[in-house]
Amino acid sequence: MLSGKHILLIIGGGIAAYKSLELIRRLQDRGARVTPVLTKAGEEFVTPLSVSALAGAPVHRDLFDLTSEAEMGHIQLSRSADLVVVAPATADLMAKMAQGMANDLASTLLLATDTPVLLAPAMNVRMWQHPATQRNLAQLIADGIQLVGPNEGGMACGEFGPGRLAEPEQILTAIEAQFEAGPLAGKRILVTSGPTHEPIDPVRYIANRSSGTQGTALARALRSLGAQVVFITGPASVRPPEGVEVVPVETAREMEAAVRAALPADAAVFAAAVADWRVTSASDKKLKKTQGGIPTLSFAENPDILKTVSALPEGRPGLVVGFAAETNDVIENATAKRLRKGCDWIVANDVSPATGIMGGAENAVTLITEEGAESWPKMGKDAVAQALAKKIATVLTSRNTAS
Ligand code: C5P
Numbered sequence: 001m002l003s004g005k006h007i008l009l010i011i012g013g014g015i016a017a018y019k020s021l022e023l024i025r026r027l028q029d030r031g032a033r034v035t036p037v038l039t040k041a042g043e044e045f046v047t048p049l050s051v052s053a054l055a056g057a058p059v060h061r062d063l064f065d066l067t068s069e070a071e072m073g074h075i076q077l078s079r080s081a082d083l084v085v086v087a088p089a090t091a092d093l094m095a096k097m098a099q100g101m102a103n104d105l106a107s108t109l110l111l112a113t114d115t116p117v118l119l120a121p122a123m124n125v126r127m128w129q130h131p132a133t134q135r136n137l138a139q140l141i142a143d144g145i146q147l148v149g150p151n152e153g154g155m156a157c158g159e160f161g162p163g164r165l166a167e168p169e170q171i172l173t174a175i176e177a178q179f180e181a182g183p184l185a186g187k188r189i190l191v192t193s194g195p196t197h198e199p200i201d202p203v204r205y206i207a208n209r210s211s212g213t214q215g216t217a218l219a220r221a222l223r224s225l226g227a228q229v230v231f232i233t234g235p236a237s238v239r240p241p242e243g244v245e246v247v248p249v250e251t252a253r254e255m256e257a258a259v260r261a262a263l264p265a266d267a268a269v270f271a272a273a274v275a276d277w278r279v280t281s282a283s284d285k286k287l288k289k290t291q292g293g294i295p296t297l298s299f300a301e302n303p304d305i306l307k308t309v310s311a312l313p314e315g316r317p318g319l320v321v322g323f324a325a326e327t328n329d330v331i332e333n334a335t336a337k338r339l340r341k342g343c344d345w346i347v348a349n350d351v352s353p354a355t356g357i358m359g360g361a362e363n364a365v366t367l368i369t370e371e372g373a374e375s376w377p378k379m380g381k382d383a384v385a386q387a388l389a390k391k392i393a394t395v396l397t398s399r400n401t402a403s
Contacts, residue, residue: 001176003031008081008115010106011051012090013041015156016122016165020087021046023168024054030172035081036060039106041090063105074105078113083178086110088122088165091133097145098136116178118146120171125161141239142246148174182226183393188265189227190317191219192272192305194236197250200297201283205250208273212236214323214363215271217385219244222269225393230262234272252278252302259305263312266396267319269388270306270343278302310342319395321345321388324368327352331375334368345369347388367391 007027011020024034034055038048043061052059063074078084086093086106093106102108110117119140127133128150141147149166166174193215197205212233219231220241229244232255240246247262249255252274259268277299287295306322320343324334327350334348346368349355355364364378367388376387 001030002027002179005032005083005179006035006081007032007175008035008037008077008084008109008113009055010037010039010084010086010089010093010109011042011046012039012086012088012093012106012122013044014088014090014122014165015045016088017042017045019165019168021050021054023085023087023171024051026168026172027175028054028056030176032175033057035077037106037109039093039104041092060105063108065105074108075112078109079115081113081115083175084110084113084115084117085120085171085175086117087120087171089119090121091123091127091130091136094119094121094133094136094140098139098143116144116146118148118171118174118178120148120166120174121150121163122165123150123163124157125155125159125163128163129161138239141242142248144243144245146174146178146243177224180226182224183397184222184389185226187227187267187396188230189222189392190230190232190259190262190265190268191215191222191244192232192255192259192268192270192274193219194234195273196234196252196255196275196302198252198275198278198302199250199282200279201285201287203286206275206277206279207235208275210234210236210273212238213361214381214385215269216241217381218269218271218388221382221385221389222392225389227389230265232258232262232272234274251275252305256303256305256308259309263309263317264315265317267321267392268309268317269321269392270309271323271347272305273325274305275302304341306343307341310344318399319344319392321347321392324348325351331366331368331373334366335373338368348373 036051036055036059038059048059096107102111151164152162153164194212195208195210197207199205216238219229223229223243231244232247247258280298280300310320322343324337324346326333330350334346338346348366363381363384366375
């Protein structure tokens with residue numbers, strides 16, 4: 001499975017570093033070649049001798065190691081591998097990566113590399129939950145870094161919670177997943193997700209109840225089929241998926257600009273709950289109670305991104321998918337919407353409060369295409385996303401074979 005693959009394994013300083021020895025052995029069992037890098041802190045937990053003996057290769061430890069600079073510079077080292085794996089990835093290494101620091105060999109390699117990076121974080125539970133680590137994590141995800149773990153459980157320090165290094169088997173599976181070419185490999189797909197926020201003044205805005213769960217699940221499902229996903233998201237309450245390019249926006253107009261900037265694409269899925277209207281001349285100062293009584297807001301229509309993209313004379317994605325959140329006559333309304341918007345498919349769902357779909361974990365959708373309506377049973381939003389991603393893959397790959 002991994003034969004011929006070259007893994008640059010960076011071992012950070014943590015009690016879990018001993019598991020990286022097992023990881024090296026298992027990677028080699030599967031035919032991978034491992035080049036190990038040990039941080040100074042890592043050396044406190046595993047010895048360079050045991051790492052290099054297991055890897056069957058010298059361990060790189062120092063940025064200014066002249067011998068290895070002469071044989072192979074750190075830039076070349078960072079790019080020689082098919083995948084960079086950091087296990088354990090400590091809070092310190094993650095902070096350096098998020099900040100773009102390069103003050104030792106590991107951080108320099110991580111900044112210089114142009115190959116995909118997979119992090120297996122491990123640290124004390126409080127360190128993992130600290131807002132600083134969570135900020136760094138969000139930044140790393142936005143930068144397209146992949147993650148495996150951390151797991152939840154008892155820790156060496158006696159505390160319990162998330163922060164345990166993923167088991168070597170889990171890390172191996174995540175590594176193998178990096179090399180699986182899914183049916184959507186080479187396809188670029190845009191996904192919009194989440195609500196938009198339309199400002200009233202600098203502290204107030206108009207929003208909606210969309211959590212971004214369905215759009216996030218879709219982006220994740222498309223990514224796992226190998227697509228290159230550009231994920232354009234309003235201020236959602238769920239974390240963006242890993243391994244996609246995240247473009248955060250607030251307003252409908254920002255979302256439209258981001259979508260246009262991200263084109264061309266093979267497909268575009270518009271799962272965002274975009275506000276239909278924005279407040280005209282939103283105040284740049286906070287509206288005060290004393291300013292002449294109750295303020296009156298006036299509204300202007302927002303751009304309809306789905307309709308605009310569907311009608312693009314040039315650069316229209318080959319497949320354009322919209323969503324329709326309806327509270328009554330779902331199929332009729334959604335069928336009419338597909339024609340009105342000019343998109344290829346509409347994923348319609350009943351969001352009347354009794355269904356609990358908006359903001360909930362499940363979804364019951366009807367897929368409206370040129371051929372008609374196809375109702376799917378109620379299932380988790382992840383399952384809906386996977387089924388939809390598969391359908392998208394079928395269409396895009398059949399076009400490939402046809403051309
Ligand atoms: O018209 P309605 O809001 O019901 O349409 C829903 C579909 O249109 C969704 O796919 C949504 O992402 C998209 N949409 C859009 N821009 C808007 C409004 C909706 O892209 N301004």
